[in-house]
Amino acid sequence: MSSNKLVVIGQGYVGLPVAMRAVAAGWRVVGVEIDGGRTARLAAGRSYVEDISDGELEAALASGNYLPTADYGQADGFDVAVITVPTPLREGAPDLSYIVDAAQELAPLVRRGVTVILESTTYPGTTEELLAPLLAEGSGLKPGTEFHLGYSPERIDPGNPTWNLVNTPKVVSGMSSACRSAVTAFYDSLVERTVPVASTRTAELTKLLENTFRHVNIALVNELAMFAHELGVDVWEAIDAASTKPFGYLRFTPGPGVGGHCLPIDPSYLSWRVRRSLGRSFRFVELANDVNDHMPDHVVRRVAEMLNARHQPVAGSRVLLLGLAYKKNTGDARESPSIRIAGLLAELGADLRAADPHVDPARLPAGVRLVEANATELAVADLVVVLVDHDAFDRELVARHARLVLDTRRWLPGPHDIRRRGPAAGAFGGTFGATPSLPFDDAATADAPDVAAPDAAIHGGVDPAGAGPGMVGPGAVGSGMGDDSGADGVWVPAQARPREGAGLTVESL
Numbered sequence: 001m002s003s004n005k006l007v008v009i010g011q012g013y014v015g016l017p018v019a020m021r022a023v024a025a026g027w028r029v030v031g032v033e034i035d036g037g038r039t040a041r042l043a044a045g046r047s048y049v050e051d052i053s054d055g056e057l058e059a060a061l062a063s064g065n066y067l068p069t070a071d072y073g074q075a076d077g078f079d080v081a082v083i084t085v086p087t088p089l090r091e092g093a094p095d096l097s098y099i100v101d102a103a104q105e106l107a108p109l110v111r112r113g114v115t116v117i118l119e120s121t122t123y124p125g126t127t128e129e130l131l132a133p134l135l136a137e138g139s140g141l142k143p144g145t146e147f148h149l150g151y152s153p154e155r156i157d158p159g160n161p162t163w164n165l166v167n168t169p170k171v172v173s174g175m176s177s178a179c180r181s182a183v184t185a186f187y188d189s190l191v192e193r194t195v196p197v198a199s200t201r202t203a204e205l206t207k208l209l210e211n212t213f214r215h216v217n218i219a220l221v222n223e224l225a226m227f228a229h230e231l232g233v234d235v236w237e238a239i240d241a242a243s244t245k246p247f248g249y250l251r252f253t254p255g256p257g258v259g260g261h262c263l264p265i266d267p268s269y270l271s272w273r274v275r276r277s278l279g280r281s282f283r284f285v286e287l288a289n290d291v292n293d294h295m296p297d298h299v300v301r302r303v304a305e306m307l308n309a310r311h312q313p314v315a316g317s318r319v320l321l322l323g324l325a326y327k328k329n330t331g332d333a334r335e336s337p338s339i340r341i342a343g344l345l346a347e348l349g350a351d352l353r354a355a356d357p358h359v360d361p362a363r364l365p366a367g368v369r370l371v372e373a374n375a376t377e378l379a380v381a382d383l384v385v386v387l388v389d390h391d392a393f394d395r396e397l398v399a400r401h402a403r404l405v406l407d408t409r410r411w412l413p414g415p416h417d418i419r420r421r422g423p424a425a426g427a428f429g430g431t432f433g434a435t436p437s438l439p440f441d442d443a444a445t446a447d448a449p450d451v452a453a454p455d456a457a458i459h460g461g462v463d464p465a466g467a468g469p470g471m472v473g474p475g476a477v478g479s480g481m482g483d484d485s486g487a488d489g490v491w492v493p494a495q496a497r498p499r500e501g502a503g504l505t506v507e508s509l
């Protein structure tokens, strides 16, 4: 198989890693990409996808086995084609026009015995009802018998240091058992484990089930976070405690909303299909959309509340946003709740700054200035809002220089919603903002990816990091961790506390 020719249509977050992996596995790869800017960058060895380094791209180009191009003609003579084009929503309905365009371009190149695989996320039925007829019409060949056709959902998690294309099991399917065997054989050459399922519809549904599951669970903790705040309960402590249950619970954490290409979109593909085919509503998806879509409004409301409590209007207040990407350690700002929050705060007249070392400045909404999260910017901000907990941000610097923080990710350690009244307060050694070395427990925060993101990694059981400041591990369940500013060690919600005093104040969602 090593001399076979692969064409990957679309060289984005999904297609480029597939192309690079295939080159490494010995395939001759043509990466077809209609965006001229992207093909130029690829040809120059400059990657725009975090998980692919310039070095990896340069090595692929130098091997002579990778050709990025906008010319479909270069795909002629292919053995396997993988389609990884966008599948957005347009006015709430699936927009499959990119798949249609790609299929129409590819169809004349389809020969007897080749294999075509769709990887784009879409509703159950797309491969057989939309793609198969387009390829049949353009090629004059019958899918399922004269050439192989299948579907295999992508599970990449950009920026995830543990799970990558190779070690994440790949669900595979085909229109017939021969198709499934051909699709399985292709991915067996790229990944450690393939998981064959009975039909393309099952594979399509599998992807939507995975993303809908996350979407719904994130909505659950987001809604709970809003209620818990009003009830004066620390939802994060409850989540930490619940996470010590070794069975029957999966940890999800609240955040400022969901973003990226998957969660805000994919579940709606499923609900659209259910409504269209069955005439019924998928209520879980609609409810989750409603909750998650309104999280940016909730963040803005919390910003206004926190400033108001200090007799400051939002208009004219200097607000520093940390993180614009939709996800930790990536520059992907598609559908990012941070961008919405920035837009809403700009509309309210906030004097806005934003820091994000990964995001393209062109993504900034009007009225927002991109700055570095340095000591000066932190110190002059009336309010710092932690929206994305990129590793590049310095927690100690934030804790030392910021005065007022809304931490939507529970990134800063310790119970939130508390006043820290200067050097004598609290069991951060009474030192928050006053000593050179703070007792941050990096293992307890940075190494637990599910703590950090609204699209949290999933794991059950005891937090692997164990107990640390603001975290709960075995033997540390319960309140009163002793790191509160209250001398008795009993956590008291912010709403019950006096608002006077100097030092750093951190509040959660």
Ligand SMILES: NC(=O)c1ccc[n+]([C@@H]2O[C@H](COP(=O)([O-])OP(=O)(O)OC[C@H]3O[C@@H](n4cnc5c(N)ncnc54)[C@H](O)[C@@H]3O)[C@@H](O)[C@H]2O)c1
Residues within 6 Å of the ligand: 009, 010, 011, 012, 013, 014, 015, 032, 033, 034, 035, 038, 084, 085, 086, 087, 098, 101, 102, 119, 120, 121, 122, 154, 155, 156, 157, 158, 261, 262
């Ligand atoms: N990004 C993720 O983390 C992720 C994860 C799993 C699944 N997916 C799914 O994979 C699909 C692709 O997502 P992505 O994030 O890679 O999108 P992307 O926008 O990063 O990349 C898609 C690329 O396809 C190109 N393209 C569009 N039409 C084309 C055509 N006719 N011919 C050639 N190139 C064309 C675009 O210019 C773009 O560069 C979507 O369906 C998405 O839902 C994405």
